[in-house]
Amino acid sequence: MPVRRVALLTAGGLAPCLSSAVGGLIERYTAVAPDVEIIGYVDGYAGLLGGRHLTVTGDIRSKAHLLHRFGGSPLGNSRVKLTNVKDAVKRGLVQEGQDPLEVAAEQLTRDGIDVLHTIGGDDTNTTAADLAAYLQKNGHELTVVGLPKTIDNDVVPIKQSLGAWTAAEQGTVFARNIVAEHSSNPRMLVVHEVMGRGCGWLTAETARRYHGWVGAQEYAGFGNDRRRWDVHGVFVPELQFDIDAEAERLRAIMDEIGCVNLFVSEGAGVETIVAELTARGEEPQRDAFGHVKLDTINPGAWFGKQFAERLGAEKTMVGKSGYFSRSSAANDEDLALIRRCTDLAVDVALEGVSGVVGEDEERGDELRAIEFRRIKGGKRFDTGLGWFTGLLDDLGQPLGTPAASSH
Numbered sequence: 001m002p003v004r005r006v007a008l009l010t011a012g013g014l015a016p017c018l019s020s021a022v023g024g025l026i027e028r029y030t031a032v033a034p035d036v037e038i039i040g041y042v043d044g045y046a047g048l049l050g051g052r053h054l055t056v057t058g059d060i061r062s063k064a065h066l067l068h069r070f071g072g073s074p075l076g077n078s079r080v081k082l083t084n085v086k087d088a089v090k091r092g093l094v095q096e097g098q099d100p101l102e103v104a105a106e107q108l109t110r111d112g113i114d115v116l117h118t119i120g121g122d123d124t125n126t127t128a129a130d131l132a133a134y135l136q137k138n139g140h141e142l143t144v145v146g147l148p149k150t151i152d153n154d155v156v157p158i159k160q161s162l163g164a165w166t167a168a169e170q171g172t173v174f175a176r177n178i179v180a181e182h183s184s185n186p187r188m189l190v191v192h193e194v195m196g197r198g199c200g201w202l203t204a205e206t207a208r209r210y211h212g213w214v215g216a217q218e219y220a221g222f223g224n225d226r227r228r229w230d231v232h233g234v235f236v237p238e239l240q241f242d243i244d245a246e247a248e249r250l251r252a253i254m255d256e257i258g259c260v261n262l263f264v265s266e267g268a269g270v271e272t273i274v275a276e277l278t279a280r281g282e283e284p285q286r287d288a289f290g291h292v293k294l295d296t297i298n299p300g301a302w303f304g305k306q307f308a309e310r311l312g313a314e315k316t317m318v319g320k321s322g323y324f325s326r327s328s329a330a331n332d333e334d335l336a337l338i339r340r341c342t343d344l345a346v347d348v349a350l351e352g353v354s355g356v357v358g359e360d361e362e363r364g365d366e367l368r369a370i371e372f373r374r375i376k377g378g379k380r381f382d383t384g385l386g387w388f389t390g391l392l393d394d395l396g397q398p399l400g401t402p403a404a405s406s407h
Contacts, residue, residue, distance in 0.1 A: 001141060003350055005037045007053070007113045010073040011044035011080070011120040015149045016170070016328040017163030017338055019074055021119045023067030024342030030061045033350060039111070044120075045080040045127065048104050049093045053111070068335060071327045073119075082127050105134045108142060115143045115349045119162075121150040122377035125356050129372035132354060145349045145369065146356040147341055151326050154199035154379040158358035159365050162341065163326075164202065165333040167195075170325040171206035172213060175231075175263075178319035179210075182228050182259035189260050189313035192231075193300030195322035196265040200236020201381040203265035204388050206321070207234045210263070211391060225257065232260050232395060235303070237267035238383050239400035247310035249396065254311045264303050266322070271403075273302050340367060 008025060010018045022040065029036050038056035041047040054075070056064075067074060080093065080100075088100040108116065108131065118128040125146035132144040148158045151167035175192050182188050194203040214230045232253050235241065254260050300318040308316045330338060345357045348369045355369030362374075383389075383399065392399055 001114070001352070003033065003036055003114045003143075005039070005112045006115040006117065006349070007039050007041055007048075007108070007111065008075065008117045009041040009044050009048060009119070010075050010077050010149075011118065011124040012077060012149065013079075013121075013151075014072055014077065014326045015151050015161075015163035016071055016166035016326065016330045017147075017149055017334055018077070018119055019070045019072060020068045020330045020335060020338050021147050021149070021162060021342055022074055023064045024338055025117055025346060026056055026061060026064040026067075028343050028346040030064070032346065034061075039113075040075045043076040044078040044124075045082060045104065046078040046091075046093055047076070048107055049080070049082075049088070049100060051107050051111070069329055071329045081123065082130065101130060101134055105131055105138070105140075108135065109140050113142065115145065117345060117349070118144065118146045119149050120146070121148070121161075122155050122375055124149075125375055126372060129354070129375075141352075143349055143352050144354045144372075145345045146372075146375075147345060148356055148358045150377075151202055152196050152199045153201040153205075153381075154196075154377055155356075155358070156376045156379045157360055157362040157370065157374060158356070158379075159361045160337060160359060162338055163330060163334055164205075165337075166328055166331040167325040168202055168205040168209055169331050169333075170328045171202070171321045172209040174319070174321035174324050175206065175210045176213070178317070178321075179229060179231075179261050181317050181319075182261060183223070184317075185315040187254060187258055187312060187314040189254075189304060189308050189311060189316040190262070191300050191304045191307075191316065191318045192261070192263045193266055193303075193318060193320045193322075194263060195326065196237065197267040197270075198237050198378055199381050200238050200265045200268065200383070202325075203236050203263055203268075204234060204381060204383075204391070206325075207231050207263040208387060208391050211394065227253075227257050228259055230261065230395075231263050233262045233397055234264075234392065234395065235262065235268040236265045236381060236383065237270070238381050238403055240403050241398075241400040243306060244310070245398070247307060250307065251311050254313065260307070260311060260313070262303065262307070264300055266299050266320075268299060268303075270299060273299060344369070 042052040082100040153164040304316040
């Protein structure tokens with residue numbers, strides 16, 4: 001069946017790929033199928049439920065390349081789970097008694113959509129697959145082609161999620177300034193909290209890139225010292241650590257150079273924090289998926305408090321790079337990957353093939369449309385990778401023991 005009308009939507013949290021992915025899809029359709037009409041649903045699935053969309057005009061097609069220069073999403077995002085009826089009703093997205101999945105499917109049918117491109121994480125793309133299945137049961141064929149967006153790089157079985165490299169690079173830029181705070185007070189403890197609930201890839205990659213930057217600089221002496229600028233500890237959800245032993249190691253660094261700089265994943269230590277709260281009779285707040293709300297337990301502040309006492313720090317500063325990193329425009333590494341993925345996404349869509357386009361780790365890293373049934377979140381960071389163990393060796397930090405599960 002020929003493709004006449006295509007819809008795009010972006011959903012979930014931001015990542016440094018959304019604007020560029022939208023631009024790349026428009027550019028590819030313009031190059032290989034210029035007669036295909038393109039619309040973009042505004043604010044992700046919320047816009048789809050409300051039938052709100054923008055039309056890609058000829059003028060927009062000619063300027064699509066400009067989208068590669070920006071972060072965020074030109075279409076807007078939202079966090080909507082179409083199978084969470086109660087939430088959709090509460091937010092006024094559907095009426096009482098309506099099924100959000102049915103409402104969205106009917107809107108796609110009314111809009112005459114043949115192909116839906118979803119740019120988001122595992123929830124975004126598996127929800128799109130549910131939509132396609134629903135429509136097929138009701139006699140409307142819909143090809144759904146997703147693109148993987150998550151700065152945590154935690155989608156199974158995709159080797160590299162779009163935007164994750166850029167987020168790590170931008171976290172390094174953030175760290176250059178926040179670590180400068182080591183000079184703001186004697187015995188200074190700086191904690192750089194990096195996004196990543198259950199996957200430590202972004203924290204590890206940010207620390208690796210920052211450590212590389214530190215090693216590439218020249219230092220004047222007179223207090224301008226490499227060790228004071230370097231990272232001294234990296235903590236990720238996949239590894240348990242002995243806080244007393246680490247405190248002893250870090251106390252020696254504090255005593256010698258007068259500061260300690262830590263890179264901490266927002267999901268690291270959550271089990272310990274929750275256990276402490278429970279022991280005090282407090283129950284941590286949880287979201288609709290049962291996850292502990294990280295902003296309510298503040299892992300970075302917890303790490304700061306625990307280590308400050310043990311290191312004898314006079315002052316502690318916690319800096320969170322997440323919103324800074326995820327809102328950036330894509331860097332050259334990501335732009336190249338985005339281009340490869342958007343080109344293939346359009347090509348398979350025109351062939352009527354559904355799936356999430358990415359490098360398939362279970363198929364020799366082949367770039368392909370990966371079957372929706374195989375897409376899931378929660379991929380763990382491999383802490384046995386040589387570059388990560390080498391990083392910890394450089395820092396004099398023990399590897400630690402594997403955690404029971406990610407968060």
